[in-house]
Amino acid sequence: MSQDIISTRDMMRSIPPVLGRFPSIARGLYYYLAKDNEKDLNLNKLIARNTRKYPNRPAILCDDLTVTWQEFDAWSNRIAHYLKNQGLVKGDAIAVMLENRPELLAVVAGAAKIGVACAMLNTSQKGKVLAHSINLIEPKMFVVGEELVEQAEGVRSDIKLAHDNPMLYLADTNTRNIFGDAPEGYTNLALEVSKFPSTLPELNQPVLMGDTAVYLYTSGTTGLPKAAPGSHRKFVRAYGGFGMLSLNMKPEDVLYCTLPLYHGTALLVCWGSVLAGGSAIALRRKFSARAFWDDVRKYKATTFGYVGELCRYLLNQPASAQDRNHPLTKMIGNGLRPSIWKEFKERFGIETVAELYASSEGNIGFSNFFNMDNTVGFSTAPYRLVKFHDGTRDPIRNEKGFLEEVEKGEPGLLLGEITKKWAFEGYTQKEATEKSILRDGFKKGDSWFNTGDVLREIGFRHLQFVDRMGDTYRWKGENVSTNEVENIIDGSGMVEEAIVYGVEIPHTNGKAGMVTLVPQKTSGDFDADKLLAYLQENLPAYAVPVFIRVTQAIEKTGTFKYRKVDIQKLGYSLDRPDDEVYVWLPKASGYTKVTPELIADIDAGDVRF
Structure with a gap:
């Protein structure tokens, strides 16, 4: 790791480019260091600035749709009017479950304009986990996209919504012009919003920087998801710290975002950076390695938001003469491993890697302001x-x-x-x-x-x-709570004991989920595929354990704590001959029993997880 040490020469070389953009840095520091919670510096002010300066420039690109800053401001104002008309006031919350669509950003902006916070639901959640996430917030209303109605219906009887008409529907189309038909029991939000004015509503109380704008969910360490309030301050800090200090975003920039907007990296960091430049955000529902560069060229994207796994997937694509045939020069995100950092930059011609460290709930963040290699940068926070x-x-x-x-x-x-x-x-x-x-x-x-x-x-x-560390691990760009997965497995009725943890797989990012379990003695032979079916019904795909170790007993300490570190070190090896180890291979419909030959293929990177 010594090659990662930053030398005095490295630092001196990085300073001139930074000094060359002093005006942007000065403005960025103003926003990043803003600390008065009582200031009316809020998300609406950031949007209004772009509407005033760049009314006809694109704010959102999605498929063949372009929404300008003026159109976006008017759209979100109508949503703000509708929510206010429904009796919502500053301090209230609504739950939002939409895939990466322009409607999601419009709803967040519209709600924020009247001081209503949006709980950004993970679109992979369902069942007990989804119901728990919603009930944590006690929202007044629930905005659901057509693409996710089935999941919403699955928890409708288990959630508490404090409004006479709580279920709001958005058809899976361009709802600015095409309203669609809402299912029974839902209000057609797009249709209702179209009846309201496009001017900013008048408020009795100003929206302040310290007020909650969004709730983001973190798996945490205690089982089910926890909701972390994100104030307008977090948007303001991302606006100054990432958009101005790290990326120096301009109106002509386009940031391509395939990360889910219910994550802080996409919503706060990527969109906050776009807001800072009066730039455009280009949205895709889900990441596709094959479509990535075609999309970049289509949208003329200069920047993209990443997690480390995404970068590895791109590197795993066959090399092509088109690898540098694109306008992309900047990237912002987290989790880019030192082992692929320089290779990724050199192969695809990336100049700026704005690697960062932050958490939805935390009070500290790091940013790679000086564009050094293999670092999350530095922080002004103590x-x-x-x-x-x-x-x-x-x-x-x-x-x-x-x-x-x-x-x-x-x-x-x-x-x-x-x-x-x-x-x-x-x-x-x-x-x-x-x-x-x-x-x-x-x-x-x-x-x-x-x-x-x-x-x-x-x-x-x-x-x-x-x-x-501790009781979470990261896989497929998502934080997974070991307690949450253990609780779901315990509810299967198939196991006596289960302990969940993350294990490293060579040539992948993050840690794959693994469970060591003792099966119920009365259930006969253990049926791994039956457990898989149960897990798929109750967990997002990224939280379903990739590996299962079936054993007769799990060793504990003298104080009855599991020897988790020892089990973790064992990984998916076959070093304990009495155990059976299974793996859920990519695109497989069931678990496969692990053999020495299969381990060799996995370790060599021949199996692409």
Whole structure:
């Protein structure tokens, strides 16, 4: 890893390009460092600026549809009027379940204009998990796209919506002009919105920077998803920090986004960056490696939003003479592994990698402002990297009860200091918020947000991501809660014990889910495919374990805790001959029993997960 260390020469070489865009940097710092929660600096102000300066430039591109900034502002104003007419006021919330469509951004903007927050539901969720996510927020209304009505109907009797006409429907079409027909029991939102004026509604209370704009969901460590409120401040910081400081976005820029807009990386970072430049965001429902470069050329995209897995999928495509035949020069996101960083830049001609580190609920973020390789950049927020117990999120306290920092270059658990300026917005559940706070860390009375992530410093206060610790892992660009998956497996009636964790697969990003389980003794031979069918009914595809280890007993410590680290190290190997190991191979309809030959293929990268 020594080649990743940033030298003085590296730093000096990065400074002239930065100085060349000083005006943009000065403006970016103004927005990024804005700290007064009572300022009426909000999402609407950011949209209004572009409407005023670039009314006829594109704001959204999707398929063959173009929405200009003036059209987008008018559309979202009508939505704001409708919600206000329905009795919604500042502080209320609505649930939103739409795929990557212009309607999603219009609903978020319209609600935000009157101080109503949107709970951004994961479109892969269903059943108990979806119902739980909705009920956490206690929304007044539920906006559902035609493409997701079946999932919404599956939980309708289990959710609480505090409105006389709570179910709002958007047809799977360009609903600015084509309203479609709403199913029974739903209000046709597009039709109703069309009846309202395109001017900004008058408000009794101004929308302030500290008010909640969205709720984003994180798997967390306690089982079912937790809802993290995201204030208008988060949009403002992304606007200044990513759009201006990192990417220097301009009106002629187009950011291609295939990441789901219910994620903070897409909604806050990518869209926030677009807002900063008066640029356009080009949307695709779901990522396609084969269609990626054709889309980039179609939309004339100069920038794209990524997670590390997406970049690896692109690299896995056969090399082509067209690999550099595109206008893309910038990218923003997280999880780009050092092992493919330079290869990706060189093959596709990328000049700027604005790698970042942030979390939906956290009070700390890092940005690769100086465009260094293999780093999430640096942060102006106060933080520490501390010693931790291996395999956990728990920091080590010394004999005096205080935390200890790691040596420079050593991996450490990242903590963000909680101050008035760097507030921790936490979760809707107070107990979940408190669990993420460490008190009396380095002195009596201080408090710190425990990110649960391990990073290391590689020079000039630049950090490099190392690993995600504790009871979550990341797969297919999603955070997966081990407790959530364990709870679902326990409900199958097929197992006596189950422990879920993430395991590394060579040549992939993140960690694949794996469960070690003890089957019910009374159920006869264990039926892996029966379990798979049950999991697919109750979990998003990315949370279904890729591997299963069937064993007769799971070893525990003297205090009856699972030896999770030992099990994790075992991975999907066949080193325990009495165990059976299964794998859910790509495009397979069931689990396949693992053999030494199959392990060799997986380890060699011949199986593309």
